[in-house]
Amino acid sequence: MTSVIRTNALVKRYRSLTALDGVALEVQEGAVYALVGQNGAGKTTAIKILMNLISATSGAAEVLGTDSRKIRGKAYAQIGYVSENQEIPEWMKVGALLDYLRPFYPTWDNSLEQSLVKQFDLPLDRRIKALSRGMKMKLALASALAFHPRLIVLDEPFGGLDPLVRDQLIEGLLERAAESTIFLSSHDLAEIESFSSHVGYLDSGKLLFSEEMSSLATRFREVELTRETDQPLPSPLPDAWLQPKTSGTLVRFVESRFDEQKTPAEIQRVFGNVKDIQYRPLSLRAIFLALARKTEEV
Amino acid sequence: MDQILHIFKKDVRRHWPEILISLSLLALFTRHELHPWTKRPDFYGFSTYMFFYSGRVIIPALVIVWTFLIVRVIQSETLIGDRQWWITKPYVWWKLLLAKLLFIFVFISVPLYHSQLFLLHKAGFPVLPYLWSVVLLQISLPCLIIFSQSCLLV
DSSP, rough: OOOOEEEEEEEOOOOOOOEEEEEEEEETOOOOOEEEEEETHHHHHHHHHHHHHHSEEEEEEEEEEEEEGGGOGGGGGGEEEEEETTOOOSSSSSHHHHHGGGGGGGTOOOEEEHHHHHHHHOTSSSGGSSHHHHHHHHHHHHHTTTTSEEEEEEETTTTTHHHHHHHHHHHHHHTTTSEEEEEOOOHHHHHHHHHEEEEEETTTEEEEEEEEHHHHHOOOOOEEESSOOOOOOSSSTTEEEEEEEEEEEEEEEESOOTTTHHHHHHHHHOOSSSEEEEEEEEOOOHHHHHHHHHEEEE | OOHHHHHHHHHHHHHHHHHHHHHHHHHHHHHHSSSSSSSSSSSSSHHHHHHHSSSTTTTHHHHHHHHHHHHHHHHHTOSSSBBBBGSSSSSOOOHHHHHHHHHIIIIIOOOOOOOOOOOHHHHHHOGGGGGHHHHHHHHHHHHHHHHHHHHHHO
């Protein structure tokens, strides 16, 4: 499979602040890749480097087989970029903006444009200035989808939007997912979980993991076990066990390297005999929180 | 060429009020230049009356309006920053540049050129021998304004 995005040891420094610290990620064609992380983790910086809006301090990034530093002009005819920070020309009317954009893209699809306008309920004769934030995002997305981009890049597309608008945006995106690769950053983990195929977790500029959503769901488990006697937690616990908590004989933690054979054996080694063990799958939000709290503790 | 005209048309749609003000001021300037009070002996000396009623105020106003118009048309696609909407669209930079130059040419240089030729003609000078000199003036004026703005931006 072809890589649509590939970065290698990507570093971005702003004086003493390191926004990205050796990020290496790969996004395969057809993937819906979600880059998650706390505020200030470096998600927007990574996207800006990929879009050649800012330059990296060191390292390399490739987008659609082109060095990201050379992404300009016609290269954007294959990339649909939507960011919450973008300044859309607010003096234009919705219809005028779409009319204006149309000739820039050789692959612009008028019937798709019309269906997106209908789907997103966009008022063609209203000034963009008068639109709500959700409407502006829908307009930006419609204008980024109407030309069948090979790559759709979305920077925090769902931030501050009501659930209805979010659903409409996701629906619009999913309908295009078959023909495009989608790369997005977001805090909205519940929404991402519903449609992403891959996820990358960025923390203080470092990519802690980048993998398929299904393998992530398999790897993380909430473990709850009951010991025979009430004792303090043994120390040290394995690094892969996050947020260990104890209450009487009950112990609960998040296993970040769950394996059907190895995990029970590891529990046996650390705790000895236990009465009962339960493994529960975790939502992306719970995984994210466990990782975020772990890094906060460090 | 299509993209140049496309950007040009968008700029005209956006900046028509400024264009209208600029053309009106130029028409006023031309009208005042023809008025006999330019031949009064106190015209080049300072007097409030002469300043406001002789049309001499129009020249600085015109320069300010032109400067404003050029800044506005360039700022439509701002070069500085990373939040501009247009920088992730398939613009070709030299076409964008030509679209802006075309705008300045059409709405500043051409009207001024015609105004000056008209004034030469009205003053009794033959127009043809001065065509090239007036063209040079048209080129130098926007260059001067753009250069001074670029220096300010840098």
